[in-house]
Amino acid sequence: GESVGLHLPTLSVQEGDNSIINCAYSNSASDYFIWYKQESGKGPQFIIDIRSNMDKRQGQRVTVLLNKTVKHLSLQIAATQPGDSAVHFCAENPPIQAGTALIFGKGTTLSVSS
Amino acid sequence: GAVVSQHPSRVICKSGTSVKIECRSLDFQATTMFWYRQFPKQSLMLMATSNEGSKATYEQGVEKDKFLINHASLTLSTLTVTSAHPEDSSFYICSAAAGRGRVSPQHFGDGTRLSIL
Numbered sequence A: 001g002e003s004v005g006l007h008l009p010t011l012s013v014q015e016g017d018n019s020i021i022n023c024a025y026s027n028s029a030s031d032y033f034i035w036y037k038q039e040s041g042k043g044p045q046f047i048i049d050i051r052s053n054m055d056k057r058q059g060q061r062v063t064v065l066l067n068k069t070v071k072h073l074s075l076q077i078a079a080t081q082p083g084d085s086a087v088h089f090c091a092e093n094p095p096i097q098a099g100t101a102l103i104f105g106k107g108t109t110l111s112v113s114s
Numbered sequence B: 001g002a003v004v005s006q007h008p009s010r011v012i013c014k015s016g017t018s019v020k021i022e023c024r025s026l027d028f029q030a031t032t033m034f035w036y037r038q039f040p041k042q043s044l045m046l047m048a049t050s051n052e053g054s055k056a057t058y059e060q061g062v063e064k065d066k067f068l069i070n071h072a073s074l075t076l077s078t079l080t081v082t083s084a085h086p087e088d089s090s091f092y093i094c095s096a097a098a099g100r101g102r103v104s105p106q107h108f109g110d111g112t113r114l115s116i117l
Helices: none
Strands: A010-014 A019-025 A032-038 A045-051 A056-058 A062-067 A072-077 A086-092 A108-113 B004-007 B010-013 B019-025 B032-038 B044-051 B067-073 B076-081 B090-097 B106-108 B112-116
Touching (some): A010 A019, A032 A062, A045 A056, A045 A072, B004 B090, B010 B019, B019 B032, B019 B090, B032 B076
Parallel strands (some): A010 A108
Antiparallel strands (some): A019 A072, A032 A086, A086 A108, B004 B019, B032 B044, B067 B076, B090 B106
16 A cells, blocks of 8 residues: 555645645655646656655745654645646655655645636 | 656557657766656556666566666666556656755656557
8 A cells, every 4th residue: 555645635726825735644764755746647846845854844835844743744835826736746755775766645636726 | 957858758559569768867867767657547656766787676566577677877767668568558757866865856757658559
C-alpha cells in the first residue's frame, strides 16, 4: 500500500478563495516533503518543499505546513486562480537508502471556477 | 530553472514492439534519474532508479528484463519497454534531481503516453 495518503480526493473552490489541501504520511523517518501539481497530460510541476526541521514554509501565494507529531502535511493556496486547477500531490522522501526516490500520495484534484 | 525533457511524448504501436523513451536533463547534470509509471486517475509509482554508469535499481514487482534502463551519461537516461503488450500501456514519467545530496527537489519530464494496440 501507499505510505502517503490524502484526506480529500477533490476540492472545488471559487476564484479568489483560499484553498487548503491536506496530506497524511506514514513514515515518521521522512525528512523531506514536496508538493507538486500535475496538469492533464503533463509531468508533475514543483510547487514548494519543506524539510523536517521546519514546520512552515512560505512561497508565492503558497504555504506548506508540516506537523510531525501527527504526520500531517498541508498546502495552502491564497487567492486561488483558475491556473491552479490541477491534481496536487504530496510526496515524501524517507531516508531508507541512497538517492532521492519519492513516495507520492494519491492526489487531490483542485478545481477552480471563475 | 532545471529542465527535464522527455521524448517521445506519445507512442502508439503494435503488440510485440519494443519502445525506447529518452529522458534528458537539459541544463544540469544528473547522476541519478528516476522512472515512474502512472495509470489514469492514479498517483505516480516509482519503477526504478537510474544511476549513471551503473545498473539501475528496480522496485519490487518491476521486471528488469521488461523495462531496460540505460544511463550512459550525466544528462541522458533511457527506458526501453521490450516486447510491449497492451497491459504496458501507461503514462511513463522520468525525473532528475538537480542539486547535490539527497534533499533536493526532483524535476519531471512531461511524460510519454504509451499505447499498445
